[in-house]
Amino acid sequence: PSAIYLKDYTVPNFLIDKTELTFDLDETQTIVTSRLHVRRNPDSLEQTSPLVLDGGEDVKLIGVAIDDYALPQEEFAIKDDKLVITATPNEFVLTCETMIEPQNNTKLEGLYRSSSMFCTQCEAEGFRHITYYLDRPDVMSIFTTTIIADESRYPVMLSNGNEIERGKTDEGKTFVTWHDPFKKPAYLFALVAGNLEVLNDTFTTMSGRDVKLQIFTEKHNIDKVDFAMDSLKRSMKWDEEVYGREYDLDIFMIVAVDDFNMGAMENKGLNIFNSSCLLASPETTTDDAYLRVEAVVAHEYFHNWSGNRVTCRDWFQLSLKEGFTVFRDQCFSADTHSDVVKRVEDVSFLKTTQFAEDAGPMAHPIRPASFIEISNFYTLTIYEKGAEVVRMIHTLLGEEGFRKGSDLYFERHDGQAVTCDDFVQAMEDANGVDLSQFKRWYSQAGTPRLTVSDHYDEQAQTYSLTIRQETPPTPNQPTKLALHIPVKVGLVSNANEALSFSFAGQTQDEVVLHVNDVEQTFVFEHVASKPVPSLLRGFSAPVKLDYDYSTEQLLQLMSGDPDGFNRWSASQQLAVNELNALIKQYQNGQTLTEQTHLVEGFKALLADKTLDPAMVALILGLPSQAYMSELAEKIDPQAIKAAREHLRVVAGKALQAEFKHVYESNTVSEAYQASAEQIAKRSLKNAALMYWVASGSDEAKAAVVHQYRDADNMTDQYAALSCIVHFELSEADELLNAFFEQWQHEALVVNKWLMLSAAREQENGLEQIKALMQHPNFDIKNPNKLRAVIGGLGQNVDTFHNLDGSGYAFLADQIILLNKRNPQIASRLCTPLTRWQRMVPALAEKMKGELERIAQEDLSKDVYEVVSKSLA
Ligand code: B3K
Ligand code: ZN
Numbered sequence: 001p002s003a004i005y006l007k008d009y010t011v012p013n014f015l016i017d018k019t020e021l022t023f024d025l026d027e028t029q030t031i032v033t034s035r036l037h038v039r040r041n042p043d044s045l046e047q048t049s050p051l052v053l054d055g056g057e058d059v060k061l062i063g064v065a066i067d068d069y070a071l072p073q074e075e076f077a078i079k080d081d082k083l084v085i086t087a088t089p090n091e092f093v094l095t096c097e098t099m100i101e102p103q104n105n106t107k108l109e110g111l112y113r114s115s116s117m118f119c120t121q122c123e124a125e126g127f128r129h130i131t132y133y134l135d136r137p138d139v140m141s142i143f144t145t146t147i148i149a150d151e152s153r154y155p156v157m158l159s160n161g162n163e164i165e166r167g168k169t170d171e172g173k174t175f176v177t178w179h180d181p182f183k184k185p186a187y188l189f190a191l192v193a194g195n196l197e198v199l200n201d202t203f204t205t206m207s208g209r210d211v212k213l214q215i216f217t218e219k220h221n222i223d224k225v226d227f228a229m230d231s232l233k234r235s236m237k238w239d240e241e242v243y244g245r246e247y248d249l250d251i252f253m254i255v256a257v258d259d260f261n262m263g264a265m266e267n268k269g270l271n272i273f274n275s276s277c278l279l280a281s282p283e284t285t286t287d288d289a290y291l292r293v294e295a296v297v298a299h300e301y302f303h304n305w306s307g308n309r310v311t312c313r314d315w316f317q318l319s320l321k322e323g324f325t326v327f328r329d330q331c332f333s334a335d336t337h338s339d340v341v342k343r344v345e346d347v348s349f350l351k352t353t354q355f356a357e358d359a360g361p362m363a364h365p366i367r368p369a370s371f372i373e374i375s376n377f378y379t380l381t382i383y384e385k386g387a388e389v390v391r392m393i394h395t396l397l398g399e400e401g402f403r404k405g406s407d408l409y410f411e412r413h414d415g416q417a418v419t420c421d422d423f424v425q426a427m428e429d430a431n432g433v434d435l436s437q438f439k440r441w442y443s444q445a446g447t448p449r450l451t452v453s454d455h456y457d458e459q460a461q462t463y464s465l466t467i468r469q470e471t472p473p474t475p476n477q478p479t480k481l482a483l484h485i486p487v488k489v490g491l492v493s494n495a496n497e498a499l500s501f502s503f504a505g506q507t508q509d510e511v512v513l514h515v516n517d518v519e520q521t522f523v524f525e526h527v528a529s530k531p532v533p534s535l536l537r538g539f540s541a542p543v544k545l546d547y548d549y550s551t552e553q554l555l556q557l558m559s560g561d562p563d564g565f566n567r568w569s570a571s572q573q574l575a576v577n578e579l580n581a582l583i584k585q586y587q588n589g590q591t592l593t594e595q596t597h598l599v600e601g602f603k604a605l606l607a608d609k610t611l612d613p614a615m616v617a618l619i620l621g622l623p624s625q626a627y628m629s630e631l632a633e634k635i636d637p638q639a640i641k642a643a644r645e646h647l648r649v650v651a652g653k654a655l656q657a658e659f660k661h662v663y664e665s666n667t668v669s670e671a672y673q674a675s676a677e678q679i680a681k682r683s684l685k686n687a688a689l690m691y692w693v694a695s696g697s698d699e700a701k702a703a704v705v706h707q708y709r710d711a712d713n714m715t716d717q718y719a720a721l722s723c724i725v726h727f728e729l730s731e732a733d734e735l736l737n738a739f740f741e742q743w744q745h746e747a748l749v750v751n752k753w754l755m756l757s758a759a760r761e762q763e764n765g766l767e768q769i770k771a772l773m774q775h776p777n778f779d780i781k782n783p784n785k786l787r788a789v790i791g792g793l794g795q796n797v798d799t800f801h802n803l804d805g806s807g808y809a810f811l812a813d814q815i816i817l818l819n820k821r822n823p824q825i826a827s828r829l830c831t832p833l834t835r836w837q838r839m840v841p842a843l844a845e846k847m848k849g850e851l852e853r854i855a856q857e858d859l860s861k862d863v864y865e866v867v868s869k870s871l872a
Helices: 219-224 226-243 287-302 315-336 339-358 380-413 420-431 551-560 564-587 598-607 613-620 625-631 637-654 656-665 676-694 698-710 714-726 732-743 747-759 765-774 783-795 806-821 823-829 841-855 861-871
Strands: 014-024 030-040 051-053 060-066 077-079 082-085 091-100 110-114 117-121 142-149 156-159 162-168 174-179 191-194 196-204 210-218 251-257 270-274 449-457 462-470 485-492 501-503 506-508 510-515 519-524 532-534 544-546
Touching: 060 082, 117 251, 117 270, 142 156, 142 191, 156 174, 191 210, 196 219, 196 226, 210 219, 210 226, 219 226, 226 251, 226 287, 226 315, 226 380, 251 287, 270 287, 287 315, 287 676, 287 714, 315 339, 315 380, 315 420, 339 380, 339 564, 339 613, 339 625, 380 420, 380 485, 462 485, 462 510, 485 551, 501 519, 532 551, 551 564, 551 598, 564 598, 564 613, 564 625, 564 637, 598 613, 598 637, 598 656, 613 676, 625 637, 637 656, 637 676, 656 676, 656 698, 676 698, 676 714, 698 714, 714 732, 714 747, 732 747, 747 765, 747 783, 765 783, 765 806, 783 806, 783 823, 806 823, 806 841, 823 861, 841 861
Parallel strands: 014 142, 210 251, 251 270, 449 544
Antiparallel strands: 014 030, 030 091, 051 082, 060 091, 077 082, 110 117, 117 191, 142 174, 156 191, 162 174, 196 210, 449 462, 462 519, 485 510, 485 532, 501 506
16 A cells, blocks of 8 residues: 655646535445546646546446547546546546445445445545545535435435425336535535334524524434434524624535444435434433533534535545534533533543644644545544644634634635645745745644743843744654644742733733744743742644743632633543652552642642632543553553552542542432533542542542442442442442443443443453453444443553453454455554554564464555554
């Protein structure tokens, strides 16, 4: 397999103005007939080139015609899955008949079966597995789609746009024709057919148009879509209010499917969702999952403008729609719940996962320069770092300036396929600013590190901050240029108050510093006393920050920083410092110290009644195993685990009474709601419960078992069960079984059971995981179930990181098994192994050995790219 490069981009040689498709759906053979209205692209430099259409090994060509003249064998060729026609008129109708077998499609890309339905997934390059086409996002076409099927089995037949015709064929089957008036690339095409139930609703847009809203599921799930429907209506309203964007079609549909490689897909007017991102009910869904449903519904809806009306010119520009849309869904959730809490969650996720990616062999800029398989580039970098880059533009321009920029972007490029440069240009033009240095964020990979030192001059009452920036080398980018980095800063006095200062001639208490050189010094004047700097407030840039805070300073910021985000940040730093000390002790074979300052911080925190309980819960959360791994010089999973367990027990014991009190005083007595207020209370209650049980108290153990048995919602039931299993209380086996018995008919809850069982640290961990994969409720073809078990394995430190390498070998076996069956999923499973160079030597060797073993196989492009780059 070879790479393709952004620098080689050329415009398409042909355009397709209209696309007429007919699907004759059948369980064994589906016949697809396409009529493409093709013409030469006047902007192409090649006016005599052949027509080359993308296809796939799974598409069988039955016949091809130009303007109803059936082409004989010698007038076309199939080469490397592409259909090549050398001689064509300048404008013509190409008719193409193909046969596909959706029931044998295990890659879940193109047209496939999920349970008893037909569905599609075409982004990025799935459409070519349906029929021959110019499968690239800058070829935009008006689609008309006819679906023919047996109505008794497929009463619901959907595609993009509006239903315009329905009737019977000569054979007595039913046909339905859909027409989408907006031109779109093939990756936004969708088709669904099945025996589905629907929830109907309407939304009146800001201009007074009524839009019909429909959510479809299999019959047994239709009682779980009310929350998604409500989220959809709130998203539609939010996009009108915040971005001035109105929905454009008369109908908006969402369909839930069980087998899906990703979370969801924004097909025009017909979103298709992984059921895990759509279904929600209090009894079966945790608060976290509710918030995810809300965010994904919003995200896919927001794509209607940021992605569909204005789309990407080529797949190197993926972050144009994904980074921007993640930023939009983050803001929506922040507006709906608590902005600080949301920011902490997003940043914590970014620093744990994206920073790790950016420091590994797959590191790439948010606009990559090359790839082998585009599916591998739906990454944390494109999505999460991409959103941070858009957020920095927002910080630099301010709310109003950003809105001017987005208005111009949507107006200027409506109906076009554009680039990240076009986005930034619109921001610049609307605001009269120059973002040329800023644009390096699009082309440079790696996480910049800011090293900060300071000096206070008591005499002069000046305080200076010196900031150095450095971005480490990444694959193919040995040297880096200085970036333009917005650093939001405030100063806090020893009396725990905001210290005002003058900067650039103005008195203020917070400022955004423009770091744009390798080293710079910023001077704050009229600073009344020696301050503690509150740096990078709200995480104003996706960077690592080094400032040598003392424990006292961290405790002070933790309780006194007016910036809520940085209170959390200080608590994390303090916990990281203490965990690192414990990790060293563990590695040196010393007894782990009981000394901890974190307890002081927690004590003050638990006593402060003014704080949002959700914020307190976040601060109580110890830095995760994954985050500590990301920070480690060499990752020693056992040592990290031991340090975290120890610190939790120490804190639990020291503050037993406080945790008990917090646990008991945060009970929710009203009926379950996924409201910010209730979610906050439950999260604090369950965080306190974890520490209380960690203390070893019998009363706590009784309380957690009681909570499990008594819970009327999944959040409390699952939190209790996790705690019981984690601390291996004597009820663990019994309740884990009871949980399965109770929920065996709810697939999404069974997945939680699979995950928890796989993560359970036991002597025979690997046997246990193999048994789970033989369980009747497991199905390797279902990505959610596979992710549950393999995700659980990843959290199971003793089993996965067993020194004998058996955990890694097992993962490698699964990758080899899935390599051809479902390459996208197989490639994602490789992620832990790509970090091999970061592991302690004994583990690194074993991981590398497994990568080498995988490399021996006949690999899909997906797995080949990740494995070969990891071994390079
Ligand atoms: N755009 C889709 C991603 C589909 C990726 C398929 N390999 C989901 C989203 O980001 O909204
Ligand atoms: Zn998206």
